Amino acid sequence: MFIIEETPIAKAIENARKLHPVVRMIxxxxxxxxxxxxxxxxxxxWRERGQKVVDCTCATRDGVACKHGMAAVPLHSxxxxxxxxxxxx
Numbered sequence: 001m002f003i004i005e006e007t008p009i010a011k012a013i014e015n016a017r018k019l020h021p022v023v024r025m026i027x028x029x030x031x032x033x034x035x036x037x038x039x040x041x042x043x044x045x046w047r048e049r050g051q052k053v054v055d056c057t058c059a060t061r062d063g064v065a066c067k068h069g070m071a072a073v074p075l076h077s078x079x080x081x082x083x084x085x086x087x088x089x
Contacts, residue, residue, distance in 0.1 A: 012065035031043045044056075
């Protein structure tokens with residue numbers, strides 16, 4: 001688990017770009033990400049006390065941003081923006 005605002009994420013973003021993962025939304029805040037070796041990881045994204053939190057089932061230790069989590073963040077952000085726009089009309 002890592003908090004986006006408190007965690008260095010540049011390396012995880014770079015690794016996610018190299019990975020070209022398949023990210024699927026199960027429901028808002030819950031995603032699957034297929035890793036480089038074909039493994040599938042579950043990623044959860046949510047806000048807690050105003051901070052963006054990401055949790056992945058991969059072996060990366062807590063407090064370190066992983067490539068699977070960072071791969072899911074753009075889809076989560078898009079879904080959040082879309083839901084916000086739909087509810088504000």
